[in-house]
Amino acid sequence: MPRPLIYIALILVSLSLVPMACVVVNWTNPVKTNTRIQVVPDMDNQPKFKAQSVxxxxxxxxxxxxxPEGTVPRGLLENEGPFYHGIEADSSFTTEFPVPVTEALxxxxxxxxxxxxxxxxGLGGAGDGMIARRADKLAQGTWTPPTDLAAQPVIDRQHGYLYNVIANGVRNMPAYGHQIPPQDRWAIVAYVRALQRARTATMDDVPEENRRTLR
Ligand code: HEC
Incomplete structure (x- = not known):
């Protein structure tokens, strides 16, 4: 091989090592003062003050x-009161309805x-909704049945507890807070109470004059 060609080949080989050398220098240098080379800078570099800077x-x-005084951070306005959380100031579940219980509610x-x-x-709260029935039929064995809402443990719960089940879910039941706003959660709690009354009612709860019409 002619000598000049060997020299040229040597130069090319050493040049090809330069990018790798740059990478290694960058890696090993603990204090980086300048930003990386950016091909598409987008809006990475903006005039702004970083956190805690002067x-x-x-x-x-x-x-x-x-x-400024009176500022409410986004999402924190609904931070207080039993109406929004179903919980009293002492962290106990609310036992009173924070909204008037009316027929409309x-x-x-x-x-x-x-x-x-x-x-x-299920429409009556007995845990026999369409999904539950379908799951029973499939019998895949991994199904947690929906609780009977007129079962004594649920009857004994505070209103605020039921409110929290709707808002945040419980164990295997998903949360519905993102779909049901607070006022409607209370409306549902009130209706669940009505379902419980209806499902545990006895003849004594029926007014005398209406008893004959019942079969
Ligand atoms: C996707 C099915 C599903 C839907 C929809 C659903 N639940 Fe449930 N719910 C469950 C299951 C399953 C359980 C039992 C969870 C467990 O024990 O792991 C349960 C449990 C409960 C309990 C008992 C909580 C406890 O501490 O034992 C209440 C009360 C309740 N649900 C109310 C509601 C209300 C009110 C709604 C409507 C906003 C609702 N659920 C919608 C599946 C559902």
Missing amino acids: NPFFADGRSARAW LNRGQERYDIYCATCH
Whole structure:
């Protein structure tokens, strides 16, 4: 091989090592002051103050400003009160309805219950909704049956507990808080109470004059 060709080959080989060398230098250098080379910079570099940095514009030198008085952070407005959480200030479940229990509320509760809960718990709350029946039929063995809502343990629960089951789910039951707003959750709780009354009623609960009409 002619000598010049060997020299050229050597130069090319050494040049090909340069990118790798750059990478190694970058890796081993613990203090990086300049940003990486960016082919498409997008909006990566913007004039802004990073967290905890100094801003000479303000007298106190802080770039992070205190919130103006009365500011409510997004999502935190609904932070207080039994109406939103079903929980009292002492962390116990609410035992009183924080909304007036009216016929309109119960009707609304029935409508919402039939939409959101009856699929599993059944229209009467006995745990015999369409989904439960279908799962029983499939008999795959992994199914947790929906609780009978007129079972004594559920009757004994506080209103706030039931509210929380709707909002956050419980064990194998999914949460419905993102689909059912607070007012409607209370409407459903009220309706579940009505279902419980209806399912545990005895002849004594029926007014005297209506008893004859019952079969
Ligand atoms: C996808 C089916 C499904 C839907 C829809 C559903 N539930 Fe449930 N629910 C369950 C299952 C399953 C359980 C039992 C969970 C367990 O024990 O693991 C349960 C349990 C409960 C309990 C008993 C909680 C306890 O502590 O024992 C209540 C009360 C309840 N559900 C109310 C509701 C209400 C009100 C709705 C409508 C907003 C609703 N559920 C919608 C499946 C469902």
